[in-house]
Amino acid sequence: MGVARSGPDGAAKTEAYQRKVDKLAKKLKFYTSVKDTVVSLAEKKTINKKRRIRSRQRKAKAYDLLSLVEFLPNLDDLKQPAPHPLKLKVDCKNRRKLLEKEHDQFRAVLDHPAFQLDPIAAVYQHLDQK
Structure with a gap:
């Protein structure tokens, strides 16, 4: 980004500098919003993972068949x-x-x-x- 040289007073230099600062501020604002979005999505993802894990644990408890092992016949008898x-x-x-x-x-x-x-x-x- 070149700096315009319109006169000895440097008014063009300050305008170009102000545009660069504004552009930089705009980029920083965009990056912070992206960062906030990524953080919030990551939090939602961990919450959903916890929910899925809890759901799986409940299902695993519902299908726990270890108490029925004593009623099964021995494999040696079935051979x-x-x-x-x-x-x-x-x-x-x-x-x-x-x-x-x-x-x-x-x-x-x-x-x-x-x-x-x-x-x-x-x-x-x-x-x-x-």
Whole structure:
């Protein structure tokens, strides 16, 4: 920003200097307002974070299931022996054998007299026995 030289009295110098001071004051006012806005937004953000944390804590208390642990069965009791690896192998021959076995069993169920009398009751009875 150049300084205008209009005469020996320096009136132009003081006007330019006053403009620089006014501009600087305006910038400072803007920066302080931005700073105040940033501070207030940061405060709001921390307040919202606290609210969210409190909300999560309340929800965590509501879903605290540690008191039910004593009613759960032991994992050792639930472990079942792994199936034989040869039984897991599915090829055409084994699939055909399985299909024939299932077909024979299904045929036996259809031919059973209790199933022929009342199929739904027979199914319920079978499920109750297991």
